[in-house]
């Protein structure tokens with residue numbers, strides 16, 4: 001059901017790799033709510049070609065940019081404003097990657113070169129995006145920036161290794177830059193802490209399938225889907241959430257506030 005919540009708004013959506021990506025669902029939903037936006041991803045992701053289908057379906061221009069590269073981000077914001085005809089109202093940061101996870105390195109045996117890459121891609125890239133936008137005054141007043149996080153920033157999930165530290169940094173950057181951008185242009189900056197979701201990034205984590213099931217059983221509402229996450233992103237881009245900023249917002253079916261569920265107790269042979 002579309003309500004024109006984003007009619008007239010201009011955005012930048014990063015991170016749509018394939019139809020499972022959370023960003024893909026956000027783009028579809030933002031389009032159905034009347035937004036115009038550019039799509040961006042790392043040049044290497046362009047080779048898969050899937051993003052072309054999304055661009056066609058949503059009438060969007062694709063602007064490749066490595067989110068760790070400040071010059072490419074400058075070009076992204078410049079070209080997005082040109083293509084859309086004005087300042088940017090919303091930005092989705094939906095970017096994460098850990099070479100340590102990819103190579104199966106556990107937390108007590110990390111490669112530090114990889115660790116720095118994880119932090120750069122998954123957390124500093126948000127700072128770089130905000131920095132470029134701030135310096136070039138690219139985001140309109142009351143604009144909204146949303147990045148995606150995970151509860152491993154607050155609680156230990158051993159399989160999430162250095163991504164836990166990257167998410168903690170991402171959430172800290174959200175608070176710190178949220179203060180400065182709020183003062184400067186009333187731009188709000190938030191993270192959504194999403195349930196485990198079956199995507200390329202999610203599926204790359206060891207034991208993901210088991211953990212996905214566990215989280216689903218722990219959450220009174222079940223795991224939040226990528227589609228539900230897209231709905232939540234749209235509300236945060238809309239004018240109905242103008243006073244929400246510097247927050248980490250759990251979108252997890254109640255997982256973060258549940259100590260134990262009767263379903264999980266039953267798994268240990270005890271009846272609730």
Ligand SMILES: NC(=O)c1ccc[n+]([C@@H]2O[C@H](COP(=O)([O-])OP(=O)(O)OC[C@H]3O[C@@H](n4cnc5c(N)ncnc54)[C@H](O)[C@@H]3O)[C@@H](O)[C@H]2O)c1
Nearest residue numbers: 015017021022042045067095096148196197199200201202
């Ligand atoms: N899937 C989950 O379980 C889950 C849960 C909570 C949060 N998240 C977060 O959601 C976000 C989106 O991930 P997803 O699950 O949709 O997976 P995904 O693999 O579809 O998306 C990750 C994206 O990051 C992009 N990327 C990687 N390096 C980049 C770079 N240098 N520059 C620009 N883009 C780059 C990839 O190309 C890809 O499009 C990530 O921040 C992820 O950590 C995912």
